[in-house]
Amino acid sequence: MVPTSYYLVLSAILFGLGVLAFVFKRNIITIFMSIELMLNAVNLAFVAFSQALHKSDGEVFVLFVIVVAAAEAAVGLGIIILTARNRRSLNVERVDLLKL
C-alpha cells in the first residue's frame, strides 16, 4: 500500500515545478499551462486526502476545480488572443506598460 504522504509529496513536487515554470517561462501560453499544472497538483492532493479520510467530499471538490479551471482556461485564452493581437508578441516581458 502506498502511504498518503507519498501522494502528497508528489503533489508538492508537481506544484513546485509548476511554480518554476510560472517564473521562468516567457510565453504567456506556457505560463497558463503551468497554472493548469499547479491546479492538477492540488487536485491530486485533494483526491489523496479524500481516499485517506474515506470521505468523498474531496473528490467532489476536484470536480469543481476541474470545471473552474476549464472556464478559466477558456476566458484566459480569449484574453491572450486579444493581447497577442495588440502587442504582436506572445512574450510576457514585452507587456510592460505598467512600468513606473
Added chain:
Amino acid sequence: MSFVLFMFFVLAGLAVFGAVALILQSHPIHSALSLILVMLSLAGLYLLMGAEFVAAVQIIVYGGAVMVLFVFVIMLLNAGEEERTNFSKLASFAGVPLALALAGVIAVAIARGSGHLASATSGELTSTKELSKLLFSEFVYPFELTSFLILVAIIGAIVLAQRERS
C-alpha cells in the same frame, strides 16, 4: 515492493518527467504535449487510488477539452519558439530558490502532519453513486453556480475573441 507501489512510482515518474519537460521545452506545443502526459499520468494515479470517476473526468475534460483548447490557441496564434529575453533580474535570481522553498515548506508540512493518515490506496473504489449523491445534495448550490460560471465563461470567451467590427 508491491505492484501498487511500483505503479505509483512509474506514474509519478511520468508525471514529474512531463512537468520537467514542460519547463525545459522551448516551443509551446511541446510544453502542451508534456502537460497532456502529466494529466494522463495523474489520471492513472487517480485510478490507482480508486477514484475512477475523477480519473474519467480528468481525461475527458482536462485532456480532451482544455488541452485541445490550448493546442488550438497555439495554432491560431502561430506561436513560435520562445524568445530568450531576460528583463527581470529578480526572477532570474530568486526564482529557483523561492520555488524550492515553497515546495520544501509544503513538503515538510505534509511530512510532519500526515503521519496519522491511513494509506491512500486502500483498494476501495469510490462509488460514483455516492459521489453523485453528495454532489446533488450537499453540494447542489456550488453545482448550480458552476453551471452559471460556465455560461459566463462562454459568453466572455466569445466576446473576447471576436474580430473587431470594421
Added chain:
Amino acid sequence: MPILEYLWIIPLLPLLGSAINGLFGSTWSKGAVNAVALGSTGLSFLCAIEAVREFLDYYAQNHQPYVKQFFDWIVAGKFRAGFDLQLDHLTVVMLLVVTGVGFLIHIYSTGYMAHEGGYYRFFSYLNLFMFFMLILVLAANFVLLFVGWEGVGLCSYLLIGFYFLRKSASDAGKKAFIVNRIGDFGFMLGMFLLFRTFGSLDFQTVFAQAAKWQPEAMGQFGTITIACLLLFVGATGKSAQIPLYVWLPDAMEGPTPVSALIHAATMVTAGVYVVARSHVLFTHAPTAMYVVAIIGCATAFFAATIGLVQSDIKKVLAYSTVSQLGYMFLGCGVGAFSAGIFHLMTHAFFKALLFLSAGSVIHAMGGEQDMWHMGGLSKKIKITFLCMLTGTVAIAGIPPLAGFFSKDAILFGAFTQSDPAGKVLYGVGLVAAIFTSFYMFRLIYLTFFTSQRYDEHHVHVHESPLNMTVPLMILAVLSIVGGWVAAPAFWGGTDHFTEFLSPVFGAPVEVAGEAGHSLELILSGVAVLAAIVGWVVAWRMYRPQIERRTSTGLHKILYNKYYVDELYLGAIVRPLVWLSTNIFWKVVDAGMIDGTVNGVAHGAQAVGDTVRHTQSGNTRSYAVWVIVGAIVVFAIVFWPVLHPALFGGLR
C-alpha cells in the same frame, strides 16, 4: 460705603481712558484726548480720596483692613487667587501718591507732549500704566499684585520705547523689560515657595500664618528667608538696585513725564512696597533683612558716585533715583519700614518735581539735555529755576523741607540698630548723603548759574506754559510741607506718619528716653551738616567760568558707570547669545527639531524610492512576489507543524 463696595472703579477709570484713547484717539483732537486722559485720572484721584475717607471710618469701627473679594480668577484644587482688593493704611499712602502725583504728571504731559507725534498713544499708555499700578497697590494677594507688577513693566517698555523709531530708545525699552524679567523670575519663585509653605497667596492668610512662626536666626537660610530673598530679587529688578539697576539710566530715553511718573515716583517704588507689605515675612527672616539693608546701602552709595560726574541732566536724576531707592531699602532693611515708606512718599514729590523741572528746562532749551551746553538760565526761566531749586534743597536733606525728615528717619533707624553693622551702614549712608547734596547742587550750578554755554541764536529759551508750571508749583509746595507730617519729637511735632502706619507696621519703637532724644538731635545735626558740606563743595567747584575738562582716571571710570554695562555684556549677554545661536538655534532647533521633521519626510521619500522598484511592470517579477507571499502565508498557517522542523532538522 459706596466707593469701598466698588473699589474696582479706581483702577477701572484709567483703564477705560486708556482703551478709549487707544482705540479712538488717533482721529480725535488734542483737547478730546486730554479730556479723556485727564478726566479718567482725575476722577480716579477723587474716588481714591473718597475711598480713603470711607476706609478711615470703617477702620475706626472695625480695626481691620478692608478686604473685598470681587470674583474668583483662578481656582485650582485648594488654590484660589481672586480679584480681591484691599485697603489698609499702607495702601492709603500708596494710593494717594499714585493717583495724586500721577494726575499732576498727566496735566504736565499735556504741555510737554504738545508738539510730539503719537499724542493719543502716549496718554493711552500712561493711563494703562495707572491702571496696572493701581491694581498693584490695591491687590490683596500676591498673584494680583504680580499682574500689576508685570503690567507696569509692560507699560514701562512701551513708554521707554515711545520714540520707537530711535534705535537707542527701542533698545532701552527692551533692556528694561528683559532685566525686569530676570527679577520677576525670582519673584515668581518666591511666590511658589510661599504657596508651598502656606497653601495660599492671600496677604491676610500668609501673614497671619507667618506671624505664628518662630523667627529664623541670623545666618540661617530657612524657608521664609529664602522666600524673602527671592521676593527681594524681584524687587531689585523693579526698583533698580544692585545688580539689576542697569535699565534705569537707559530708561531716560523715554519722554520726561514718563521718567517722572514711572521711573521716579511710582513704578520703581513697587519693590519697596512689596518689601514693606511683606514686613511680617521679613521680620521673621533677619538674614533677608540684612541683605536688603546692605544692598540698599551699597546701591545708595554706588549710584551716588556715578551721579557725581554725569553730564546729561536726566542721567544725574536717574542715578539719584537709584540712590534714593537704595535709601528706602536701607530703611526697610533695618526695620524702619514706615521710615522707608515715608521716604517713598517724599521722594515721589521731590523727584517728580525735579524730573518735571528738568523737562521744563529741556523744553525751554529746545531739546538740549547736556548740562555742559546750558548755563545762566536762572534769570531766563525763573519759575522752573525756583521749582528745581526747591526740589534740590529737598533731596539734599536740608530742613524744613521734606527730604530731611525722611532721610533722617532712615539714617536714625540704621544707627540705632543693635548690630554694630548698623553704624557702618549709617556711615556709608551719610557719605552718600554728602554726594547727593553735591551732585544736585552741581546740577543747579551747571544749569542755572555758570556762564552761558550755548548759542543764543540757535536756542530760544522760553518759560514753559501754565499747564507745565502749575503742577511744578504744586509739587514744590508738597516737597516743602510733605515732611511735616512726620516731624521728629524734638521739633515739637509728633510723628503722625508712623502713627498712621502703626496699624500696619506695629507701634513705633521708641529709643530710650533722654539719651534717645539727644541722639536724635546729634544725628539730625550731622545730617544737615552733610548736606551743607556737599553744597559748599559744589559751590566752590563750579565757579562761573567753569570749563569742561577731558575725563581721566577715576573720573573716567565713574563717567562710564564703572563699565558695568560692558561687564554684563561680556559676561552674560554675549555667552547667552552665543549659546542661543550655536546651541539652541543651530543644534536643537535647526538640527534636531527641523531635522527630525525633515528626516521623517526624507525617510518617507527614501522608502518610497526604494519600494518603487518593485513596480517594474515585468510580469515575471510580480510572479516572484506572488510566490513570496504564498510562502509567507503557508508558513503562517502551518506554523505549529513547521515549528519543530526548523529546529529538529528536516526529517
